[in-house]
Amino acid sequence: MSGVEVITFGCRLNTYESEVMRAEAEKAGLNNAILVNTCAVTGEAVRQARQAIRRARRDNPEARIIVTGCAAQTEKHTFAEMAEVDAVLGNEEKLKSANYRALPDFGVSAEEKLRVNDIMSVKVTAPQMVKHIDGHVRAFIQVQNGCDHRCTFCIIPYGRGNSRSVPMGSVVDQARKLTESGYREIVLTGVDATSYGADLPGEPTLGLLAKTLLKQVPDIRRLRLSSIDSIEADRHLLDLIADEPRFMPHLHLSLQHGDDMILKRMKRRHSSADALHFVNEVRRLRPEISIGADMIAGFPTETEEMFGNAVRLAEEAQIAHLHVFPYSPRPGTPAARMPQLDRALVKERAARLRATGHMLHQSHLDRMVGTRQWLLVENNGLAHTENFTLVAAPGLSPRALVEVDIIGHNGKHLDMQLTAASAA
DSSP states (O other): OOEEEEEOOOHHHHHHHHHHHHHHHHHTOSSSSSEEEEEEHHHHHHHHHHHHHHHHHHOTTTTTEEEEEEEHHHHHHHTTTTTOOEEOOOOTTTOOHHHHOOOOOOTTHHHHHHEOOOOGGGGOOOOOOOOHHHHSSEEEOEEEEEOOOOTTTTTTHHHSSSSOOOOOHHHHHHHHHHHHHTEEEEEOSSGGGGTTTSSSSOOOOHHHHHHHHHHOOOOOOOEEOOOOOOGOOOOHHHHHHHHHHHSEEEEEEEEEOHHHHHHHHHTSSSHHHHHHHHHHHHHHTTTTEEEEEEESSOOTOOOHHHHHHHHHHHTTOOOOOEEEEEEOOOOOOOGGOOOOOHHHHHHHHHEEEEHHHHHHHHHHHHTTOEEEEEEEESSSEEEEEETTOOOOOOOOOOTOOOEEEEEEEEEESSEEEHHHHHHO
């Protein structure tokens, strides 16, 4: 191989940072290199990264393999001790070209491979500019990094550090650059995006940032948020949901559970009633909004009754896009020291919760049939509605915005036909 290849795991923030990494590595003159941007959310994510590294070495025996990302930050020795790995960079180091110029030679010891500093010492997030997001028709912008909360199940603050925000002006500049490159949809991303601005002068909020972007960058046709914490939603954000057609009617919530005792043991800051109240409020403001959510099954001490409360919340909130994670103990977190459930029971409850999610998604697809929707067409013959529902869009050009009638669904995606205006 030649050039720089990037293998990305995990969240949209990682996807954005992979483009920064690629640019910085190329600026440093790196060639014949594979950068692996890892995720640490679950043990399975770490396992998949190790598997991909071994496969990359088999396929590219002469390439340099540099491992970075959250798992490299939290488990640096795990990767440094792999014979296939030439260097390990921390989450801060991966974004600077100097660290790619200073890579060690082949055959060095595990300690010499390491370029991982204390992420908790990082106090600011430097603005990073990219012109495109490889393979995506929607563009991601990092607005925030790190997290000040310490949920008992979560290792991510130890991979990302404390919360820090990108200045509003830099976010606006990045949005302009991306719209000039042809992107019609922007997604604002962060580790804890709704904490945006608490460390900036004047303490602007995520909602105010979104309002400012839409005002100052009129070429943004669609603005979307990645995962948010509903308890941190501000008045500006609710205003956008109610009144701004360019703000997309879809929110993905970090719910995690539906039982109040489990939520307390997770050290979450909302109750099940808080979550349901928020969902009902945004539906009142924007009836067509769809709700996605992350939920964990099999958290330590979870009883059958507690699990039932999680299922009930998903049903009452009508979660259209439910992402279910079987609980995965992460070494170093408080939950890993709590009484654990049998792994077979964890997997069984995750399967049951996914079945609930599937049923709720079918109901959502049913409700969409007979509606008229605007689609953003992807690269793979698929498209997304404004409320982020998948639609089959064969023959339509990627990045096109088209109006369609929804005529049915196959259980996975919607089927459409062009409106008379679009067909013309």
